[in-house]
Amino acid sequence: MIGPDIQQAQSLELLQRMLDGDERALSKLITLVEYSPTVAAEIADHTSRRAGKSHRVGITGPPGAGKSTLVDALTMLLRSAGHTVAIMAIDPTSPFTGGAVLGDRVRMQQHYLDRGVFIRSIATRGASGGLSRSVRDIANLFDAFQKDFILIETVGVGQNEVDILEEADTTIVVLTPESGDTMQAMKAGLLEIADILVVNKRDRPGAEALMMDLEGMLQMSSRQGEWHGDWEVPVLSTQSDHGVGIAELLESIKQHRLAITESGVLNQIRQQRRQAHFIQLAVEEIRRRLQIGVSEMSGPLGLLFSKVLDGELSPYSAALSLLEDREALAAVLTRR
Ligand SMILES: Nc1nc2c(ncn2[C@@H]2O[C@H](COP(=O)(O)OP(=O)(O)O)[C@@H](O)[C@H]2O)c(=O)[nH]1
Ligand SMILES: [Mg+2]
Incomplete structure (x- = not known):
């Protein structure tokens, strides 16, 4: 220790x-x-x-969609254009998906030899203070390290992913013509957060049809709003394992960055992110101090809390009177 x-x-x-x-x-x-x-x-x-220079790109989509392959191809292209890259791969600790991660590692190994690329896996379990906390803090480190691009690959589709993607400036949702993907992604709300939609495995049957479906869904969705500025979400297609469509994808990422920079949306989302982070940390700290106060059962808070335990006061009115009782509140908040 x-x-x-x-x-x-x-x-x-x-x-x-x-x-x-x-x-x-x-x-x-x-x-x-x-x-x-x-x-x-x-x-x-x-x-x-020192942060704020890197462009953070989130890549999400169902397992097997080709996210890692895409990240790999994108990294090679970025490197050949002279950009530095950091990759954050969210590692599932589940035994069911463990194999895929090993494959990713082997494929990504080639970049380890390249000093312009930094690769890091982050465990979904064991991260102290939550996965999104780790992702955010590590992204800030990469940013301070002056990486041009930070690519964040998530594991699958779910609320966890959506939370992580709050950190991304540009979010790419990768789908494939293989069945099931799309509905699952829709349910998880991924279409709402996508800045760029990619149909990977365009060599497979059904790719064209999926692209048209997605175009249709985008037309109907309510995502057009001030949050995204007037960015129109493109539907692109790639064949990542052959590097096909990657140049167009990179172009689209750069256009998105330009659009959100010029419209002020980038600045706005970064400020909202800082605000949310500030509130979250303050609430966590207040909760921690309150918990200590409650467990000690002393002073004005102890008095109030014992009435809650006895049923003399409801938790509702106790919570409100705590906030109105300056002395009790100060006793809680100044605790370390
Ligand atoms: N046919 C085809 N296979 C692909 C393509 N892109 C990736 N793959 C393969 O799909 C499998 C899953 O890819 P991976 O990148 O590990 O998916 P992830 O789980 O989303 O990260 C691998 O065997 C890849 O080689 C593609 O464009 N076409
Ligand atoms: Mg992967």
């Missing part, structure tokens, strides 16, 4: 080395940040001042 002071000194030293361009320091820092929200908090001021 390392003491908190040593840990803090260590993380600040690693941070300095990382900011000087040391990839090994970046790697160690990611591990620290992933497992310790405290470390993440300690370095956050330093990283957030």
